[in-house]
Amino acid sequence: xxxxxxxxxxxxxxxxxxxxxxxxxxxxxxxxxxxxxxxxxxxxxxxxxxxxxxxxxxxxxxxxxxxxxxxxxxxxxxxxxxxxxxxxxxxxxxxxxxxxxxxxxxxxxxxxxxxxxxxxxxxxxxxxxx
Numbered sequence: 001x002x003x004x005x006x007x008x009x010x011x012x013x014x015x016x017x018x019x020x021x022x023x024x025x026x027x028x029x030x031x032x033x034x035x036x037x038x039x040x041x042x043x044x045x046x047x048x049x050x051x052x053x054x055x056x057x058x059x060x061x062x063x064x065x066x067x068x069x070x071x072x073x074x075x076x077x078x079x080x081x082x083x084x085x086x087x088x089x090x091x092x093x094x095x096x097x098x099x100x101x102x103x104x105x106x107x108x109x110x111x112x113x114x115x116x117x118x119x120x121x122x123x124x125x126x127x128x129x130x
């Protein structure tokens with residue numbers, strides 16, 4: 001997993017727009033600030049699909065970028081956006097948990113027409129991505 005910093009702009013009553021200084025050409029938007037990181041993470045994943053992930057600068061390095069500094073001075077702000085580089089291959093793992101919790105997960109997954117692994121992977125992905 002890699003974390004990129006998104007530069008967020010919002011003017012008046014418009015949507016929040018996000019651009020990524022370390023991923024040129026990738027943009028995202030959200031009408032609600034609570035959807036900002038999730039939408040940005042999805043945009044990053046789609047933009048980088050099948051591509052080599054560019055290096056991600058640290059927060060300190062982003063702050064010292066003169067272009068970013070100008071945007072921040074004009075009212076923009078930064079958000080940390082995680083992106084998971086999916087490989088397309090499955091990996092078998094062994095986990096342990098309370099039997100009652102495992103049973104509840106199995107029942108919920110079945111009700112949603114998912115298997116145990118898919119359900120847990122989806123929950124983890126959504127939690128990581130915000």
